[in-house]
Amino acid sequence: MERIRLPTLIAGLSAATFLVVGLAVARACEGPAAVVQPVAFDHSLHVGDVQLECAACHGSAGTNRHAGLPSIRVCAQCHSGPSDRPELAKVSGYAARGEQIPFVQVNRYPGHVYFSHRVHVSLAEMSCGECHVDVARMPRPYSRPDASMQSMEDCMSCHTQYGATLECLACHQ
Numbered sequence: 001m002e003r004i005r006l007p008t009l010i011a012g013l014s015a016a017t018f019l020v021v022g023l024a025v026a027r028a029c030e031g032p033a034a035v036v037q038p039v040a041f042d043h044s045l046h047v048g049d050v051q052l053e054c055a056a057c058h059g060s061a062g063t064n065r066h067a068g069l070p071s072i073r074v075c076a077q078c079h080s081g082p083s084d085r086p087e088l089a090k091v092s093g094y095a096a097r098g099e100q101i102p103f104v105q106v107n108r109y110p111g112h113v114y115f116s117h118r119v120h121v122s123l124a125e126m127s128c129g130e131c132h133v134d135v136a137r138m139p140r141p142y143s144r145p146d147a148s149m150q151s152m153e154d155c156m157s158c159h160t161q162y163g164a165t166l167e168c169l170a171c172h173q
């Protein structure tokens with residue numbers, strides 16, 4: 001019969017304790033805060049009425065870890081001239097100065113969580129709406145994280161459903 005050696009056991013236990021304590025501390029340090037975006041971007045208009053694909057603005061989702069926020073060059077294709085509407089005038093102002101619009105990313109897990117868009121979008125062939133349930137109907141930009149993607153349980157329940165990994169170290173690196 002195989003005996004578990006004490007040093008191995010201690011090393012295993014302390015690694016697990018380190019992970020759990022470390023993650024709990026990381027979580028306690030986060031503070032929720034509502035963000036004011038620099039331009040009042042409307043997803044429902046651009047996705048619903050203008051009928052742009054998600055990939056037109058978040059083109060890295062299929063190939064990279066991050067989906068990314070759009071470059072001003074995308075907006076400038078349609079919004080470069082002057083406008084008397086303040087939000088549009090802001091956009092063409094950024095375009096004319098060749099500056100990026102400083103949108104703030106709000107859906108971001110703490111640094112100990114590893115999430116890759118490429119794995120989910122390309123390998124598992126999921127549509128954006130499976131996780132970002134409400135964005136296509138949102139008339140206002142994000143000020144807080146998406147309620148649909150907040151907890152570890154949300155990741156775990158879909159992983160259980162698809163038979164994907166439940167290993168701590170797959171998601172915590």
Ligand code: HEC
Pocket residue numbers: 039040041042045046050052057070071072074075076077078079085087088091101
């Ligand atoms: C394919 C063309 C297209 C692209 C690309 C595009 N838009 Fe628009 N956008 C539109 C149209 C069409 C409207 C509606 C204009 C109207 O109501 O007269 C609009 C409206 C807007 C408005 C005005 C909303 C209001 O109520 O005044 C803002 C702000 C805006 N877009 C921001 C952006 C930003 C930021 C980007 C880049 C991330 C972008 N748009 C990319 C076509 C586009």
Ligand code: HEC
Pocket residue numbers: 037041043046047052053054055056057058069070103104105106107108128129132135136140141142143
């Ligand atoms: C015309 C460009 C455009 C299109 C098309 C577009 N988005 Fe966006 N998206 C933006 C901009 C600009 C922001 C940053 C402002 C905001 O939060 O709304 C953003 C933000 C987001 C965010 C939040 C990022 C964060 O702060 O965490 C998600 C999620 C997102 N988009 C998903 C989608 C999905 C899914 C689709 C397709 C249904 C889509 N977007 C279509 C321009 C676009």
Ligand code: HEC
Pocket residue numbers: 054055058061062065066067068069105107108109110115117120121126127128129130131132149
């Ligand atoms: C399996 C769930 C899932 C799917 C499918 C998914 N996302 Fe995400 N998305 C997330 C999570 C989780 C985050 C937060 C990522 C982080 O903390 O780094 C996120 C963040 C984002 C952001 C913020 C910026 C960034 O790069 O992280 C954008 C924009 C976004 N997603 C767009 C999309 C688009 C567009 C699609 C479809 C092509 C898509 N997502 C598909 C879960 C998903």
Ligand code: HEC
Pocket residue numbers: 113114115116119120123124126130131154155156158159162164165170171
């Ligand atoms: C809607 C379902 C769904 C959600 C929600 C989801 N995942 Fe996944 N995830 C999958 C599937 C399916 C795979 C297997 C992809 C493949 O390899 O084909 C996967 C694979 C992964 C992998 C790669 C594992 C490996 O084999 O290397 C990681 C890491 C991961 N997911 C992290 C996350 C995190 C973190 C979250 C929550 C923020 C999350 N996932 C939410 C369905 C989901």
Ligand code: HEC
Pocket residue numbers: 019020021023024027109110113150151152155156159165166167168169170171172
């Ligand atoms: C499929 C991905 C995934 C797997 C597998 C996973 N986690 Fe997580 N975990 C997350 C995400 C995402 C968060 C961040 C949730 C948040 O910020 O609200 C998180 C947060 C945590 C936290 C911080 C406190 C909390 O409850 O939010 C701890 C501790 C933790 N995980 C431990 C573990 C342990 C131990 C395992 C293995 C039994 C594990 N995780 C497996 C995705 C995962």
